[in-house]
Amino acid sequence: MRQFLLLFFLLIGFTSNINCQETKPEKLKKIVIDPGHGGDKPGAQGKISLEKDINLAVSLKLGQLLNQHLSSVEVIYTRKTDHDVDLIRRSQLANRERADLFISIHCNASKNHDACGTETFVMGLAKTQANIEAAKKENADILMEANYGEKYDGFDPNSPESNIFFSFYQNAYLEQSLTLAAKLQDQFTSNIKLLNRGVKQAPYLVLYKTSVPSILTEIGFISNPKEERYLNSQLGQYEIAASIFLAIKQYKNFLEGVNQPLPTMESLIPEEVIKQEKIAKENERKARELAHKLKESMLLENLSSHSDTVKSEVIYRVQFHTDTTKYSTESKKFEPLEDIWMYNDNGLWKYTAGSFKDFHQANQYRHKIRTKGYKDAFVVIFNNNQRISLEKAKEIESKIK
Numbered sequence: 001m002r003q004f005l006l007l008f009f010l011l012i013g014f015t016s017n018i019n020c021q022e023t024k025p026e027k028l029k030k031i032v033i034d035p036g037h038g039g040d041k042p043g044a045q046g047k048i049s050l051e052k053d054i055n056l057a058v059s060l061k062l063g064q065l066l067n068q069h070l071s072s073v074e075v076i077y078t079r080k081t082d083h084d085v086d087l088i089r090r091s092q093l094a095n096r097e098r099a100d101l102f103i104s105i106h107c108n109a110s111k112n113h114d115a116c117g118t119e120t121f122v123m124g125l126a127k128t129q130a131n132i133e134a135a136k137k138e139n140a141d142i143l144m145e146a147n148y149g150e151k152y153d154g155f156d157p158n159s160p161e162s163n164i165f166f167s168f169y170q171n172a173y174l175e176q177s178l179t180l181a182a183k184l185q186d187q188f189t190s191n192i193k194l195l196n197r198g199v200k201q202a203p204y205l206v207l208y209k210t211s212v213p214s215i216l217t218e219i220g221f222i223s224n225p226k227e228e229r230y231l232n233s234q235l236g237q238y239e240i241a242a243s244i245f246l247a248i249k250q251y252k253n254f255l256e257g258v259n260q261p262l263p264t265m266e267s268l269i270p271e272e273v274i275k276q277e278k279i280a281k282e283n284e285r286k287a288r289e290l291a292h293k294l295k296e297s298m299l300l301e302n303l304s305s306h307s308d309t310v311k312s313e314v315i316y317r318v319q320f321h322t323d324t325t326k327y328s329t330e331s332k333k334f335e336p337l338e339d340i341w342m343y344n345d346n347g348l349w350k351y352t353a354g355s356f357k358d359f360h361q362a363n364q365y366r367h368k369i370r371t372k373g374y375k376d377a378f379v380v381i382f383n384n385n386q387r388i389s390l391e392k393a394k395e396i397e398s399k400i401k
């Protein structure tokens with residue numbers, strides 16, 4: 001019996017020990033995902049897409065990954081469809097829900113179509129004008145909201161003073177926000193081949209009233225044609241969502257002081273998407289190959305049609321008259337003759353008749369028109385409308401044959 005009791009206590013001790021590890025308080029339980037813009041506020045516009053649609057697609061994929069691989073974390077969206085939500089309501093949702101994290105997802109844009117890469121912002125003092133400009137563009141949505149002055153404490157996205165003033169608002173969780181932002185930029189760098197523009201601070205309105213750790217990530221430039229294609233591809237969207245997921249998981253480990261292993265990037269992307277991407281790449285390769293072959297054959301065709309032109313351009317005519325006056329080829333003067341053509345030689349108009357492929361035919365015609373009164377007629381030869389000698393004509397013809 002004593003032995004049994006000992007075993008019993010040992011077991012209790014053992015299981016409570018496990019429980020002790022398992023019940024380590026989770027500090028990241030609720031995440032608000034905020035797909036930027038929506039509805040009649042499209043955000044930046046690319047050549048083939050709108051920012052609001054990319055933001056939503058990536059946000060939904062991120063939520064899906066969190067549900068699958070971090071199911072203890074509750075995911076709340078500021079929008080799940082293409083509709084507009086006031087900026088202030090997005091941050092209010094995070095506060096009301098007592099979320100542990102707020103992530104706003106956006107695409108960048110620039111007049112310079114070469115601008116590229118990812119960057120992640122936390123609320124704060126912008127160090128450069130470029131960062132203020134980036135925030136200004138995202139904040140401009142409030143201009144379409146009713147009573148924006150009231151809702152945003154008199155903030156005017158177009159006023160430099162306003163931007164500077166709001167820069168001084170700092171999130172109470174600046175430290176945590178910066179930690180997550182840095183982890184996210186690291187994940188972007190190691191997983192996707194976009195330029196790392198770093199972690200920055202700027203006065204983003206969607207961040208300034210959240211009282212939870214908050215970041216706004218710009219996942220690439222919609223204004224850069226190559227990045228826009230990537231941002232619109234299924235693989236691109238999954239790679240970006242998976243990078244954000246991995247950063248959140250790392251951040252969760254950091255907050256909770258645990259070291260749970262991270263899944264691999266590949267395990268986070270559906271096999272079907274990878275398969276489709278391979279097929280798309282293969283098709284692209286085939287299309288390039290076909291285009292190359294087509295170009296080559298067109299080149300050959302051009303060459304052969306070019307030799308046809310050279311061939312047809314050796315033309316034999318019969319010259320029958322020289323004059324200082326230019327007559328119309330339709331002139332009655334030439335009535336019994338055919339195919340009248342003239343050329344100017346040192347200010348004199350020289351008139352020819354007939355158009356033949358070889359000397360023999362032209363010579364026969366010469367005999368024929370001599371009987372019609374043109375006794376001095378003789379054969380002339382042309383190539384590209386230039387008179388050439390019989391030797392030159394033979395040389396060209398031998399090259400063609």
Ligand SMILES: [Zn+2]
Nearest residue numbers: 036043106107
């Ligand atoms: Zn945006």
